[in-house]
Amino acid sequence: MKIPIILFSLLLTNSVFASILDDWTDDQICGWMDNPSPPEYMVEEAVKRNLDCAPESAKKKAQEDKGLQIMVYDADFSDSDKASLSSNDLKKNRQAEEGIYNVEQVTKIFETTIEPTSDDDPTVSKVIEVIQGDRFIVNIAESHELAGSNIKLLLRDIDAPDTIKSCLKQMEFGTKVKDFVAQKLADATSIKLKNFKKNYKGVLAQVIVDGKDLGEELLARGFASNIYGYWTAYFCSALKANELGNRKYWDEPFNPEKSIFWYERAIILNPVSVRNAKGFFRLSELYLNLEGTNDNIEKSLDFLKQSASLGFMEAEEELGNLLLYGRNYGGINIPINTIEAKKLLKKAHNHGSKRAEQIYCDSLPEDKQKTCKF
Numbered sequence: 344m345k346i347p348i349i350l351f352s353l354l355l356t357n358s359v360f361a362s363i364l365d366d367w368t369d370d371q372i373c374g375w376m377d378n379p380s381p382p383e384y385m386v387e388e389a390v391k392r393n394l395d396c397a398p399e400s401a402k403k404k405a406q407e408d409k410g411l412q413i414m415v416y417d418a419d420f421s422d423s424d425k426a427s428l429s430s431n432d433l434k435k436n437r438q439a440e441e442g443i444y445n446v447e448q449v450t451k452i453f454e455t456t457i458e459p460t461s462d463d464d465p466t467v468s469k470v471i472e473v474i475q476g477d478r479f480i481v482n483i484a485e486s487h488e489l490a491g492s493n494i495k496l497l498l499r500d501i502d503a504p505d506t507i508k509s510c511l512k513q514m515e516f517g518t519k520v521k522d523f524v525a526q527k528l529a530d531a532t533s534i535k536l537k538n539f540k541k542n543y544k545g546v547l548a549q550v551i552v553d554g555k556d557l558g559e560e561l562l563a564r565g566f567a568s569n570i571y572g573y574w575t576a577y578f579c580s581a582l583k584a585n586e587l588g589n590r591k592y593w594d595e596p597f598n599p600e601k602s603i604f605w606y607e608r609a610i611i612l613n614p615v616s617v618r619n620a621k622g623f624f625r626l627s628e629l630y631l632n633l634e635g636t637n638d639n640i641e642k643s644l645d646f647l648k649q650s651a652s653l654g655f656m657e658a659e660e661e662l663g664n665l666l667l668y669g670r671n672y673g674g675i676n677i678p679i680n681t682i683e684a685k686k687l688l689k690k691a692h693n694h695g696s697k698r699a700e701q702i703y704c705d706s707l708p709e710d711k712q713k714t715c716k717f
Contacts, residue, residue, distance in 0.1 A: 476503030495545030581613035623650035663687030
């Protein structure tokens with residue numbers, strides 16, 4: 344009888360930690376990863392959230408154990424939020440790519456998009472509470488296996504902004520979305536559920552309101568996303584925004600503007616964070632290879648300098664090389680500055696570069712190359 348008791352104890356402990364960590368930010372979780380021996384439950388949480396700071400060995404083990412496959416989907420966001428980012432041309436491209444609609448377009452779409460339902464589909468008989476845009480407390484009518492009172496209902500594959508326990512901007516937007524959904528449900532003559540399943544959170548389902556998929560409408564209006572954690576990345580966490588930038592960077596087929604959007608979003612959220620160093624460097628690469636005017640090249644060079652100033656090794660090495668030889672950078676001639684070049688290359692060497700010392704030494708007269716060393 345001892346074994347079941349021990350197993351129950353372990354399960355209870357894990358569930359308690361999982362409940363506590365729900366309120367932790369990504370930055371707080373990653374802070375623990377700097378510990379030489381972080382607690383196992385912290386590592387599991389970092390892996391579950393797919394954070395870059397999670398140990399590679401733990402990620403690999405999770406993939407082997409569960410056959411984990413990370414899927415990243417495109418999400419919608421409003422024009423007003425996008426206005427703070429990049430050039431008008433990029434904004435137009437992103438609007439076309441991410442599927443942003445204005446209210447008139449949404450009306451036309453949903454006038455013609457009807458989701459068929461049947462009498463066999465469970466019916467919501469009463470909406471007791473709208474917690475936020477994707478979560479509700481409802482009663483489900485009798486004569487169905489889901490029938491009951493005070494049932495927690497969640498929109499399937501939809502992530503609406505949080506209304507509590509988040510940063511102020513997300514909660515403000517979350518309240519706006521919540522109010523929209525509450526009014527829509529209050530005005531409904533029919534609320535049906537499709538593609539439902541039950542888990543420990545409640546009932547996950549497509550919610551069909553008067554014949555129209557509520558989740559699809561929220562996506563089209565920019566009120567929800569099908570990337571879990573999207574709104575935390577957008578409104579609150581530079582770390583999470585950088586993670587999405589990294590994922591988009593390796594997407595197939597490659598779309599640079601999606602990656603640019605998230606790296607720039609991280610910078611807006613936390614302009615001076617050292618964790619943006621890699622993002623600045625990636626932005627430098629992306630803008631250098633982006634078709635367009637000299638403005639893109641100037642942005643690329645500026646991002647390269649900012650990355651180097653934050654101590655990112657690859658940026659220090661590349662900028663040092665440019666200054667050492669006065670190379671052409673996408674059509675911009677970089678003047679030679681050997682003093683600054685040596686400083687940057689030495690910093691890159693100290694940060695682990697295996698090439699920086701050789702780059703500098705090769706620039707010296709032949710008789711000095713043999714004794715050259717940082």
